[in-house]
Amino acid sequence: AAKESVLNICMDAKHHKTRPGPEGKLYQQCALWKDNACCTANTSTEAHQDQSYLYNFNWNHCGVMPAKCKQHFIQDTCLYECSPNLGPWIQQADNSWRRERILHVPLCKEDCEQWWEDCKDAITCKENWHKGWNWTAGTNRCPRGSMCQPFRYVFPRPADLCEKIWSNSYKYTQEHRGSGRCIQMWFDPANGNPNVAVAKYYAQNRADASPAPWAALLLLPPALLALF
Numbered sequence: 001a002a003k004e005s006v007l008n009i010c011m012d013a014k015h016h017k018t019r020p021g022p023e024g025k026l027y028q029q030c031a032l033w034k035d036n037a038c039c040t041a042n043t044s045t046e047a048h049q050d051q052s053y054l055y056n057f058n059w060n061h062c063g064v065m066p067a068k069c070k071q072h073f074i075q076d077t078c079l080y081e082c083s084p085n086l087g088p089w090i091q092q093a094d095n096s097w098r099r100e101r102i103l104h105v106p107l108c109k110e111d112c113e114q115w116w117e118d119c120k121d122a123i124t125c126k127e128n129w130h131k132g133w134n135w136t137a138g139t140n141r142c143p144r145g146s147m148c149q150p151f152r153y154v155f156p157r158p159a160d161l162c163e164k165i166w167s168n169s170y171k172y173t174q175e176h177r178g179s180g181r182c183i184q185m186w187f188d189p190a191n192g193n194p195n196v197a198v199a200k201y202y203a204q205n206r207a208d209a210s211p212a213p214w215a216a217l218l219l220l221p222p223a224l225l226a227l228f
């Protein structure tokens with residue numbers, strides 16, 4: 001049976017609403033989620049700021065991030081903050097700033113590859129952007145000993161970028177946009193939100209949603225097991 005409880009929910013994190021709902025207007029790249037969102041209008045605006053109050057996170061820690069790369073980080077922020085379709089991948093988190101996180105969200109191949117393509121010449125000093133920064137100035141700066149290098153050295157393949165940058169929030173997949181088997185960071189809202197069906201699919205087919213056949217053995221009385 002479908003795990004209905006993971007459909008149409010918001011994670012318990014820093015800026016998420018308690019439950020999803022319509023927002024009327026969401027800012028620019030986050031507008032795709034306006035009919036049903038986990039973010040407020042305010043969060044959607046902040047997602048577009050270079051130094052937003054969301055996490056005081058600085059994209060420009062190794063010089064200015066090119067606009068064509070930054071649009072993917074904005075889109076990632078919109079998906080992370082606004083999507084009500086990430087329920088099947090919500091897990092407990094061990095961070096001070098959130099109680100829940102997303103883990104292994106199957107990202108469409110094209111979305112990951114375009115992100116990498118548009119960012120391969122951008123510069124960073126870290127592979128995991130969640131941890132290990134120097135925050136003494138109030139925003140993230142490169143820690144001592146970490147070198148500013150092009151993304152293509154820090155993240156040799158698209159999968160390295162999509163998976164490692166946010167502690168495995170995403171899983172790189174071979175699934176294509178429109179297949180109904182992967183989450184899209186970008187979509188045309190005129191055709192509805194394609195991630196609704198993807199969440200439904202994975203809610204029904206998750207490994208941990210139905211017991212493995214061998215689990216039935218646990219139900220055998222111990223005495224009967226002793227006979228074998």
Ligand SMILES: Nc1nc(=O)c2nc(CNc3ccc(C(=O)N[C@@H](CCC(=O)O)C(=O)O)cc3)cnc2[nH]1
Nearest residue numbers: 055076077080095096097129130131132133166169
């Ligand atoms: N897809 C996606 N998944 C995410 O989990 C995600 N998370 C953020 C939030 N980003 C950040 C980055 C750094 C810190 C931070 O304060 N890091 C500290 C450690 C804090 C702690 O874990 O207690 C550091 O050491 O740098 C917080 C949130 C933004 N976009 C995301 N996008």
